[in-house]
Amino acid sequence: MTAQTAKKVRVLLVDDQPLVRSGLRVLIADTDDLDVVGEAGDGAEAVELAASLRPDVVVMDIRMPGTDGIEATRRIMAGDSGSRVLVLTTFDEDDYVYGALRAGASGFAVKDMQLEEILAAVRVVAAGDALIAPAVTRRLIADFVGRPGPEAARSPRPVEGVTEREREVLTLVGLGRSNQEIAEELFISVATTKSHVARLFTKLGARDRVQLVITAYELGLVTPSR
Template sequence: MTRVLLVDDQMLIRAGFRTILDSEPGLEVVGEAANGAEALERAMRLEPDVICMDVQMPVMDGIAATRELVARGCRAAVLILTTFDRDDFLFETLDAGASGFLLKTAEAEKLIEAVQVLGRGDALLMPEVTRRVLTRYAGTQGAGAGRGAQTPSELTQREVDTLRCLARGMTNAEIAAELYVSTETVKTHVSNILAKLGLRDRVAAVIWAFKHGIAA
């Protein structure tokens, strides 16, 4: 069972999300919060697997709350939900440690899928988001085609290959097919990458790859 905490200053929005998620087998909404400060308290007490977080809220916004959750060692994956499709929100939330980004205008099935993905321990970085990350870092950070790249000595060549595939927005199954290995081997490579580079999740790994110029 994937435990979910809903964070939004609008009660009707929370009620709608609860109805959608509670109707899906394997998902359970265990709590709600109306601002980032409440989210911090309830996340540490309820220990959810996934936190659906609004951005603009009183007292403490979603970006500040996400950053503080990460600093406190909260292991819940944060899914940012917003009505604003803005690059500044996207990059601030990713830099803060969010594991996914979804517009509130998305279909109910997309919300369910996003929560399920994060609940499995994966991260939600859709191809269109990956392209925007690349646009942000290309040129200024040396990303793309390995220009000026320095392969991290901590990683094996197979782990570097896996990291490049992650930066292309590929799933574990797609990476396995690309590298001719099993999905279990891919999971091991991803775990090793995160541990060796001190990264929180796959989103952080993608950003790291672009920033350090090893994204293919």
């Protein structure tokens, strides 16, 4: 096995539309770092294949007959496959996306994104980071935690065990900033930023960056209007 082959990200495609799976499969075939190891047309099959194939990333549709993408994500995350889930969504599926977020999805891509952008999202999720399509990030997270009315806007709340600098980092994560952008804004190194983010994962019990974003909203550090 070559080093190049060993580095390939193993992908499971889950969508009840064969055309969607076919488009991604053909595009992935032309990449050097991604490999489709299986396909499923519904959530139940996806859970079975994730357990047996143990892919790095499951590209998951939400609306499917039988077991939908939310329940499939929940079952996959409850298992020991080690797989991460990238959900494909459209703008009119917000309620489904919130459920998938609760279920443990690590990323959200929009189906009308360019295929190359979806592949980039797969790579981000495979690398252990989390991703939400920029076009839906603010609305998705704001609605997920519940929009307060103008008179009920929440004030930032203290977090036990989190330092002031970590609060600043958490706020910027909530605003969708990358580690590089956070480092530049706070005049610290990228390595220091990564250390702060890693400590936030531990202190807040967050699995990934998506959960840190949610926490920033829930604590009132970031609001929809900000």
